[in-house]
Amino acid sequence: SKMTPEREAAYHAGLRRALEAGRIVLTDGGSALDAATAAVMALEDEPLFNAGRGAVYTSAGKQEMDAAVMDGRDRSAGAVAGICGPRNPVLAARAVMEHSGHVLLIGDSAMEFCRRQGLAFEEASYFFTEQRWQALQETLAMRQSGADDQDESRKHGTVGAVARDRQGNLAAATSTGGMTAKSPGRVGDSPVIGAGTWADNETCAISATGHGEIFIRYAAAHEIASRMRYAGQTLDQASRAVVIDMLAPAGGSGGIIAVDHAGNVSLPFNCSGMYRGVVRQDGKLLTGIYDEPLVDFQKA
Numbered sequence: 001s002k003m004t005p006e007r008e009a010a011y012h013a014g015l016r017r018a019l020e021a022g023r024i025v026l027t028d029g030g031s032a033l034d035a036a037t038a039a040v041m042a043l044e045d046e047p048l049f050n051a052g053r054g055a056v057y058t059s060a061g062k063q064e065m066d067a068a069v070m071d072g073r074d075r076s077a078g079a080v081a082g083i084c085g086p087r088n089p090v091l092a093a094r095a096v097m098e099h100s101g102h103v104l105l106i107g108d109s110a111m112e113f114c115r116r117q118g119l120a121f122e123e124a125s126y127f128f129t130e131q132r133w134q135a136l137q138e139t140l141a142m143r144q145s146g147a148d149d150q151d152e153s154r155k156h157g158t159v160g161a162v163a164r165d166r167q168g169n170l171a172a173a174t175s176t177g178g179m180t181a182k183s184p185g186r187v188g189d190s191p192v193i194g195a196g197t198w199a200d201n202e203t204c205a206i207s208a209t210g211h212g213e214i215f216i217r218y219a220a221a222h223e224i225a226s227r228m229r230y231a232g233q234t235l236d237q238a239s240r241a242v243v244i245d246m247l248a249p250a251g252g253s254g255g256i257i258a259v260d261h262a263g264n265v266s267l268p269f270n271c272s273g274m275y276r277g278v279v280r281q282d283g284k285l286l287t288g289i290y291d292e293p294l295v296d297f298q299k300a
């Protein structure tokens with residue numbers, strides 16, 4: 001089911017702001033890692049998306065956010081799971097990568113680490129969105145009545161960015177509130193390196209959205225990189241093979257965004273829509289929601 005034109009426009013504008021944030025970093029000669037981080041921060045700051053400010057609720061009515069970053073230069077990676085407080089979970093992941101000596105920190109201890117790192121925190125009210133709260137009530141009611149939740153908008157909305165910089169370095173960043181009415185303590189694919197997030201300069205950078213359990217079981221992001229590395233598939237062949245032929249039949253509704261060392265882009269999804277966009281070196285910026293060619297929404 002399609003959204004109202006106003007809502008569609010809001011998504012295009014949100015995507016545009018994120019792409020712009022990443023583009024500015026890259027045209028200033030910044031790294032792919034900084035660009036991917038900046039783009040995800042912009043999306044976390046939007047209440048529209050299921051990450052940071054607009055994160056969905058667990059079955060217990062709390063928010064538990066997951067995020068990850070990976071740097072394709074040396075496969076360094078950082079991630080957090082089950083946090084609520086830091087304004088930008090992607091910066092928490094970045095701090096784990098750069099300052100903890102570890103790859104993944106969780107829960108209260110992760111937040112303690114973020115405090116020591118001096119990251120910005122927000123009150124619970126900052127993260128409250130009426131729409132997510134309603135979605136939780138609807139999902140819980142449906143569960144009670146034994147109905148199957150078919151509404152993908154209640155399940156998706158994870159944000160991610162992949163980037164390739166002038167040096168040809170790749171990076172990926174992903175941030176999410178997870179899935180509406182998830183069990184407390186449940187961790188999805190986003191902060192699991194190789195599942196929802198991956199970057200290595202020799203193959204590709206990947207960020208995933210969708211049914212996290214399936215993406216973890218199929219090591220989705222790493223599977224795409226492996227197909228390029230060992231099976232000689234192109235980025236697009238590998239991405240489609242995984243998203244369309246492997247994940248969809250397994251119940252892994254969702255999609256991925258990907259860029260390779262040559263700057264090729266692939267954005268396949270197996271659900272009704274996926275907010276996505278691309279910005280190139282020449283500044284050309286395209287966005288899309290449904291299974292249609294990307295458009296320059298400002299000109300449209």
Ligand code: SD4
Nearest residue numbers: 156157158178188210212
């Ligand atoms: C997860 N992949 O936690 C995430 C959910 C998601 O939009 O993509 N939501 O499983």
